Amino acid sequence: MAFDSLADFWAMNGYAVYVWPAFAVVLGSLVAFALASVVEQRRLLRHVAALERREARRPGRTAAADEEVS
């Protein structure tokens, strides 16, 4: 441990105003990307499920829609 106490650690010997925001922004953006991608996946899958339900109720399904595109 490079610091004597927890308070020392938070204070970073006076450099707290530089060190903590730097870590917050960089690590924060990583966390934001991770969370956003997971949330987005859930939203998309819910959307697809809703689409499926809506089309199941409609009688004439288009055959072209089932084709896969690579």
Added chain:
Amino acid sequence: MVMGAFTLSDERTAAGRLPGLWQGFAATLARDCRLRFRRRSELANPLIFFALVVTLFPLGLAPDSTLLASIAPGLLWVSALLAVLLSLDGLFRDDFDDGTLEQLLLAPQPAGVLVLAKIVAHWLTTGLPLALISPLLAIMLSLPGHSMGVLMITLLLGSATLSLIGAIGAALTVGLRRGGVLLSLLILPLYTPVLIFGAGTVRLAIEGAVLTPWLALMGAMLALSLLAAPWAAGAALKLSLDG
């Protein structure tokens, strides 16, 4: 009536004597120059813009000739760069709108060669005149006399590079309705090396340093963009026509 006058034998022998690269290049270059000279007022616009921006700087700073002389290389270069940028949006747009771009890309010659002809025409009508009038504006900014020649040479070499790189951006944005602002966003970061070496070489000329390596470097940038840019712009034009 000459409809259907071709013969099938024509077609078979055609492979042996296809239209020449040079013929297509020269015709396109001549056509573009002619078009630009038909609209003489538009021809002057980049020059007026260049002169105006250069006039604005002393007004925004101070009429102090030593201060102006020290910032003149960068100031002239930035203004010339913006003038070129301003003229780029029209490089392919008219041709795109009236469909001649489609016909240009349908020519047997490789797209890059014909695009290069258009770029050369653009440079002849913007970069070249900008370089030629730059000493006039340099005098107004009290640029030392012995660096005038270097200013012109760097602008000649540099503006050709600017036209080439800019053509890629113009080709990418030609199909977009409001491509002008986007064009600047795409192209300006790519322009920085040209600006840095162009203005830097003029600065060094004022200080009386050896310039050959830096001029050679600008020539190298021109050669590199000459090789890559027409090809990339041709590919970009194809996708813009598809979009």
Added chain:
Amino acid sequence: MQLDTRKLGCERDERWLFHDLDWQIGPGELWRVEGPNGAGKTTLLRILSGQMADYTGTLLWHGEPLSHCRETFMASMLYIGHRPGVKKALTPLENLDWYQAMRATKGRARTRRDTCFQALEAVGLAGFEDTPVAHLSAGQQRRVALARLALGHQSLWVLDEPFTAIDREGVRQLETWMMTHCQAGGSVIVTSHHDSGELFPSSDVLKNLRFDGHGGVHIER
């Protein structure tokens, strides 16, 4: 066989416009491509004219893949699209001369000009050769674009909606040109939104390629 498609397919934004299209366009054949808007007619014509490389399958020109013979193909193919391809600030002669310079085999500028004069005369623009296109009437401007057909050295014509913005007489004339071209051994691919009966009423050479609007393409010989 002139142009030959093997399992040709095109997909745009995850939707197949058409696929597995096997189609032969032989000499002397006049093909009409029809179908509802947005079905992919223009895209098909852009692929057939070598402008779009974004397709699956192969495209053969005289039995050779198009990518191997781009130069010869472009020299013997004529395309007229929705946009006229005519510069309004230039004269009809200048427009045509530029077009001709890129396609005609090497030759003296004088003979090139003569060909252009003849072509302009054929479309009824004699006397207007040196008037800027912007000063011509809409119909005459259209004729400047069509004058390319009269330059007469391309065997394959790909014409996207050539009948728009011309009068009844012009339509008849254009039809005649196309049929003459086919009789001379050339091929024509044309789209139009006219009804089937309206065009080429006296012709039995017309063949149809029909988009049904659901991703299906039907060849009707």
Added chain:
Amino acid sequence: MWPIIHKLGSPKWFYTMSGRWLPFLWGSGALLIIAGSVWGLAFAPPDYQQGDSFRIIYVHVPAAILAQSCFAMMAVCSVIFLVWRIKLADMAAGAAAPFGAAMTFSALFSGALWGVPTWGTWWVWDARLTSMLLMLFIYLGIMALRGAFASRDGGARAAAILTLVGVINLPIIKYSVVWWNTLHQGATFSITEKPAMPASMWLPLLLMVLGFYLLFAAVTIARTRNEIIRRQPSARWVRALAQGGRNGL
């Protein structure tokens, strides 16, 4: 060669395979970053010159490295997309771009914060910072260009071409900025060129860089997977996926 490329390029195959790797990537990436941060912040010795402000290095350097690696990865994807027309490569390039831009911004932001205690000012026209700033503009340009096209395929190809033009230009920009910097005799102090860092200092940095790479892979894969679903919501296997919840694939 061809079957392999096409198998790799199949969205369904990619979705299934990446689903197996993803939890491992998230987990190990997070673990390394947490370990590296705690080590770097609390246990690494302070720098003899800069004191504790040097700890910014543990986020600044990984962000800067990732910003450049991300661009390189996008360039490789662009080549694959333009040459072999594999859409998956384009989806990956599109998924990586915002992350790369965020890393570039992060590097600039942490660099500016580091600048205050070391140079006494928020911003200096240092060669590294300046070329980083220009790279941020190129990232933004690529993203804006992709978004400006009405057709997804058009935007994809335009973005790919611009990425390649950018990747050719970046070394030239970097070189020119360095030359410009020496020409003007500006601040010559460079942040990372420090002689012989002790292991207790560079080990946490290594952990951080590895962790950032793993998270970059995870984020890009996750975003690519989302893009696959977004592009083909009608494909049968996507429908089955949505029906079966998230346990299916």
